[in-house]
Amino acid sequence: MYIKIEFIIILAVFLVMFILIAGLGWYHMYLRLTEKEEKKDEERRLEEKKQITEEQEALLLEKEKETREAKEYIEKIEEESKAKSYFLINVIEELSIPLNAIVKLQDDVLLAVSKSEQKKYSVELKKEADALLSIMKDVQTIFKMESGQYEIVKEPYCLETILKEMIDEANMNASKKGITFHAEISSNIPKALIGDKKAVEKTLEHLLNTSIKYTNEGFVNFRLDCRINGDDICLFGNVDDSGIGIKQEKLKNLFELYKMNEGSLKYNINPNKLKLIRYKQHLELIGGTLSAESIYGVGSKFSFEIPQKAQFGTEQCISTNHVLEKQQDKEHQEETSRVTKILVVDDNIVNAKVVESMLTSNKFEVHSVYSGQECLNELSIKQDYDMLLLDHMMPEMDGIETIHRIRDMEGTYFSNLPVVALTATVLENSKDMFEQEGFQGLLTKPLNVVELEKLLNVYVYSKENITKPNFTETNSIKETSTSDFIETNVAEETFLEEISTKEIEIKQEFFLEGVDMSIGLGQWNGDLEKYKMILGVVYTDGIQKVSQMREYLKEKDYQKYMIEAHAAKSVTANIGAMHISGLAKEQEFAVKNQEYDIVLNKSDVFLQAYETLLLEIGNKLNLTSIKKEETKEKKWIAMEEVEQRLDNVYDLIEEYEDEEAIKILEDLLEYNIESYSEDFIGEVIKNLNQLDYKKASERVKNRRSE
Amino acid sequence: MKKILSVDDSVSTLTMIRETLRDEYKVFVVTSGEEALSFLEKRKPDLILLDFYMDGLDGLETLEKMNEIEDFDIPVVMLTSICTKPLEESCKKLGAVAFLPKPYKSEALKECIATILEEK
Numbered sequence: 001m002y003i004k005i006e007f008i009i010i011l012a013v014f015l016v017m018f019i020l021i022a023g024l025g026w027y028h029m030y031l032r033l034t035e036k037e038e039k040k041d042e043e044r045r046l047e048e049k050k051q052i053t054e055e056q057e058a059l060l061l062e063k064e065k066e067t068r069e070a071k072e073y074i075e076k077i078e079e080e081s082k083a084k085s086y087f088l089i090n091v092i093e094e095l096s097i098p099l100n101a102i103v104k105l106q107d108d109v110l111l112a113v114s115k116s117e118q119k120k121y122s123v124e125l126k127k128e129a130d131a132l133l134s135i136m137k138d139v140q141t142i143f144k145m146e147s148g149q150y151e152i153v154k155e156p157y158c159l160e161t162i163l164k165e166m167i168d169e170a171n172m173n174a175s176k177k178g179i180t181f182h183a184e185i186s187s188n189i190p191k192a193l194i195g196d197k198k199a200v201e202k203t204l205e206h207l208l209n210t211s212i213k214y215t216n217e218g219f220v221n222f223r224l225d226c227r228i229n230g231d232d233i234c235l236f237g238n239v240d241d242s243g244i245g246i247k248q249e250k251l252k253n254l255f256e257l258y259k260m261n262e263g264s265l266k267y268n269i270n271p272n273k274l275k276l277i278r279y280k281q282h283l284e285l286i287g288g289t290l291s292a293e294s295i296y297g298v299g300s301k302f303s304f305e306i307p308q309k310a311q312f313g314t315e316q317c318i319s320t321n322h323v324l325e326k327q328q329d330k331e332h333q334e335e336t337s338r339v340t341k342i343l344v345v346d347d348n349i350v351n352a353k354v355v356e357s358m359l360t361s362n363k364f365e366v367h368s369v370y371s372g373q374e375c376l377n378e379l380s381i382k383q384d385y386d387m388l389l390l391d392h393m394m395p396e397m398d399g400i401e402t403i404h405r406i407r408d409m410e411g412t413y414f415s416n417l418p419v420v421a422l423t424a425t426v427l428e429n430s431k432d433m434f435e436q437e438g439f440q441g442l443l444t445k446p447l448n449v450v451e452l453e454k455l456l457n458v459y460v461y462s463k464e465n466i467t468k469p470n471f472t473e474t475n476s477i478k479e480t481s482t483s484d485f486i487e488t489n490v491a492e493e494t495f496l497e498e499i500s501t502k503e504i505e506i507k508q509e510f511f512l513e514g515v516d517m518s519i520g521l522g523q524w525n526g527d528l529e530k531y532k533m534i535l536g537v538v539y540t541d542g543i544q545k546v547s548q549m550r551e552y553l554k555e556k557d558y559q560k561y562m563i564e565a566h567a568a569k570s571v572t573a574n575i576g577a578m579h580i581s582g583l584a585k586e587q588e589f590a591v592k593n594q595e596y597d598i599v600l601n602k603s604d605v606f607l608q609a610y611e612t613l614l615l616e617i618g619n620k621l622n623l624t625s626i627k628k629e630e631t632k633e634k635k636w637i638a639m640e641e642v643e644q645r646l647d648n649v650y651d652l653i654e655e656y657e658d659e660e661a662i663k664i665l666e667d668l669l670e671y672n673i674e675s676y677s678e679d680f681i682g683e684v685i686k687n688l689n690q691l692d693y694k695k696a697s698e699r700v701k702n703r704r705s706e
Numbered sequence: 707m708k709k710i711l712s713v714d715d716s717v718s719t720l721t722m723i724r725e726t727l728r729d730e731y732k733v734f735v736v737t738s739g740e741e742a743l744s745f746l747e748k749r750k751p752d753l754i755l756l757d758f759y760m761d762g763l764d765g766l767e768t769l770e771k772m773n774e775i776e777d778f779d780i781p782v783v784m785l786t787s788i789c790t791k792p793l794e795e796s797c798k799k800l801g802a803v804a805f806l807p808k809p810y811k812s813e814a815l816k817e818c819i820a821t822i823l824e825e826k
Contacts, residue, residue, distance in 0.1 A: 116761075117715070241769075594721075594722055596718050597718050655749065658735065689717075690717060691720065691737045693737065693741065
């Protein structure tokens, strides 16, 4: 048997082909598989990618949402913060109302008070009230600046004058403390500038004052220079001193309002620091800077930069005050006797009263009403007001509605009446708004009389011939009887006013010295017989009361004396004896206020006058059956006895027994001693009443040696 | 009756103090620190009421000078409206036993004096 080679070859070929095909097939499958896998992978990858981008998108969205929320949150906090600032500003405004009244009233008290002790208290009180007001204003200004409510002023002013004043004062204060003050002012600086005068003035003043205050030996130096760029000026310089310096920890937080010092549990807010922060913010608001360097125990240096603009082309220094002063001088020369009538409208009685008291002089007549409606009523009755001061914030009818109603009233008087708005806070656009509503001006509270004067000049004086009142008069000393201010019994005041407005014919046969007959008769409608009868009763009762009052004084029963003086005050006013009524009132209030020296010194004046009047009445009415007390028979006493008693008095004075001494002396007066002795005793009694032991004993000693 | 020396530059205040205490004490009145010292040369009161703010020698200076007197042991009540801590300490060292603010209430003044004089 032989195997055909062809078979083997064909078999081999088949085998090979089979392998090939199989191989191809597998390869194909393999490819397919891997493709599938790849596809799967790709799909997976795409899926993953999809997932990632979805996640990313979700994240992005999240982030956007968060940022949005964060922004909203920040806005909300900023709003709250602003609201708090507004709130604080308003709170301070409210506090200012009574505080301004207190400050003003304190000034009045200071003027009305004459004794050194009361004056001492008054001065102290004024200092404290002023300090409180100053702190409040600083805090308020800081918040106004922080919340964008502060109006930056741009006005022309004279730098030269303010520098001069500042340097003069600094010189004076420095020499009082025995330290040297040196000012180096560059000659490049223009005399006149335009900008925020207050920023410059107040900041530099404060820096100088503080340096001088905190330096006890050595020097305070003030340097001022400027950089000029066209008409832009940048003032810069520093105040440096050899004072007590500032500790590093404090220096860090010197200008920070909301930071507390290390280890401290509260904010260190003192008036000085408040001022520093305020001025720094003010300067920064106009593009300047304020900074401090210091070494504790060696000294401090405050550096500043203040941008302003220069007034070029003017030789003289022009300021806004300058122009108006010239106008006022012209007005001064015009002459009339007309009084300026002003109507004040404010729902807050205290505010109205403060304005009234600022404008009292005999050139102003001020009347107050407390609501828009009352204002309209008043103007419909009287059309002789020269100017209206109209508060804006009032309930029911506010300032703007009121002025509209006024302008709507028939007649040129109402359309031409100058109306000035009074407001506590001035916001950015309020000036324009008020102007649009028909106001002629805007004043902030507390009322600045100088500003008011400017408006009066423009709207009142230039139109009519009215003498401009001299504003220094408004602050002049008012004559008030003791405690006129402290106690005003309203009923009594109006009563006296009513009496004086009645005018009756005077019958000439009957005349009394010191008595205003028109008042007296006016009480009884001109019925002279009735008046005479009343006078009779007054006489009989009065004579008794006078000696009773003398007794009370001797016994030091001041309460009873006061009651009688009170009664006498009304009685004498009723019959028209106004001068004596005034004396009685003075006595009554002197006891009420425990001002016993007035009682002691002036009771005689009062009682003598009253008695003299009563006797005259008695004479005129032929009622003088009761003799004068003074012509009473006096007992006789020997000269030696008098001398002995005076010796006794001398010893008593030396022993500070003032009351005992006075007793003996007053007793002596009951005897018939020569008139010069009487005077002498009277003088010693006076000295003792004033507790002047030295004078009293000298007087007695001299008398004894005669 | 116990004797009280009242020192104040205001005659009205002295009169008021005297009237308040008249029923229970004998009150001497002088208007200055210098006079108070003269008084002390001649008489010895049981208690001194001393105003703080006066012309001439003020309350503190008067108190100092009083302490220079031999065997000075009279209790002193300072009548003052404003007194700072350091000033209070100085006064206490010099024999001030109490501080009454002005304006004082009559009851407060009487009680204060009574308490001090009892303790003596």
